[in-house]
Amino acid sequence: MRVGVNGAAGQMGRTVCAAVAADPDLELVAGVDVNGAGAVVEGIELAPQLQAFAEAECDVVVDFTVVEAARDTIPWLGMHGIHAVVGTTGFTDSDLAIYKTTFGPTGPNCLIAPNFAISAVLMMRFAEMAAPWFDTAEVVELHHMRKIDAPSGTAVKTIERMAEARTDDFASDPTEVEIYPGARGGLGPRNIRAHAIRMEGMVAHQEVILGADGQTLTIRQDSYDRSSFMPGVVLACKHIAEHPGLTLSLDPFLT
Numbered sequence: 001m002r003v004g005v006n007g008a009a010g011q012m013g014r015t016v017c018a019a020v021a022a023d024p025d026l027e028l029v030a031g032v033d034v035n036g037a038g039a040v041v042e043g044i045e046l047a048p049q050l051q052a053f054a055e056a057e058c059d060v061v062v063d064f065t066v067v068e069a070a071r072d073t074i075p076w077l078g079m080h081g082i083h084a085v086v087g088t089t090g091f092t093d094s095d096l097a098i099y100k101t102t103f104g105p106t107g108p109n110c111l112i113a114p115n116f117a118i119s120a121v122l123m124m125r126f127a128e129m130a131a132p133w134f135d136t137a138e139v140v141e142l143h144h145m146r147k148i149d150a151p152s153g154t155a156v157k158t159i160e161r162m163a164e165a166r167t168d169d170f171a172s173d174p175t176e177v178e179i180y181p182g183a184r185g186g187l188g189p190r191n192i193r194a195h196a197i198r199m200e201g202m203v204a205h206q207e208v209i210l211g212a213d214g215q216t217l218t219i220r221q222d223s224y225d226r227s228s229f230m231p232g233v234v235l236a237c238k239h240i241a242e243h244p245g246l247t248l249s250l251d252p253f254l255t
């Protein structure tokens with residue numbers, strides 16, 4: 001597979017370039033970054049425009065940028081017959097509805113996964129399994145200081161999956177009072193609250209805490225290094241052609 005990377009000068013983009021370059025079955029052929037043009041990453045001179053992906057005849061482009069940029073990139077890739085593997089977070093339901101029509105059964109294909117780490121994929125599965133069995137649930141996500149979106153894409157996806165696994169809401173107390181506004185976190189579906197912590201020294205971490213009478217369950221996942229996401233990204237690049245249309249998590253790639 002001929003692979004291009006969008007956001008190639010970023011923290012994730014550089015790590016992806018190195019992982020692709022190191023894999024004998026993948027070939028890094030293009031890198032694009034809005035302000036990084038001219039920089040050389042893994043022997044590739046970065047370009048400022050998406051057109052570089054078409055010129056390099058990419059089979060797949062990996063996108064780790066910002067959601068405003070990815071909103072332009074994803075349809076562009078679809079129109080140019082290039083598979084998309086997207087790690088960027090922050091998409092709305094209406095974005096995803098549009099991509100469902102862009103990426104149909106005849107290809108190219110698109111994967112948008114909020115987290116490529118196997119520990120996070122399993123954490124989401126376990127949280128979904130546990131959700132019907134407890135009375136209360138909250139999600140705490142902890143990230144590095146440069147993270148823009150809150151709560152994280154992983155937290156949003158986890159909460160959506162937990163909410164879908166239940167037939168009723170988790171318990172809540174309508175009489176509670178916030179002394180500091182926001183102290184109780186953001187309110188997601190089925191009364192699941194999300195708490196976003198931004199902390200020097202951290203990379204990407206999440207706890208799902210569930211409670212019932214006399215017991216709690218804590219499911220915790222930690223990415224200590226961006227290398228944790230690379231096996232998932234490489235796997236997705238190799239197998240994206242086998243997953244028609246739009247896929248919204250790495251789960252189907254792991255079976």
Ligand SMILES: NC(=O)C1=CN([C@@H]2O[C@H](COP(=O)(O)OP(=O)(O)OC[C@H]3O[C@@H](n4cnc5c(N)ncnc54)[C@H](OP(=O)(O)O)[C@@H]3O)[C@@H](O)[C@H]2O)C=CC1
Nearest residue numbers: 007009010011012033034035065069087088089114115116
């Ligand atoms: N799915 C997953 O497993 C993971 C997802 N993420 C997500 O990936 C995204 C990127 O994270 P991270 O690498 O830490 O962020 P960075 O800010 O380090 O990297 C983003 C890069 O994209 C560049 N960029 C911005 N706009 C454009 C554009 N229009 N075209 C091309 N490049 C552009 C930025 O340039 P400049 O800085 O000059 O603006 C920057 O170099 C975030 O949404 C994050 O949530 C992160 C880790 C794992």
Ligand SMILES: O=C(O)C1=N[C@H](C(=O)O)C[C@H](O)C1
Nearest residue numbers: 089114115147152153154204
């Ligand atoms: O910005 C990050 O760093 C991360 N973003 C993703 C998210 O929003 O969930 C995945 C991981 O948490 C790292």
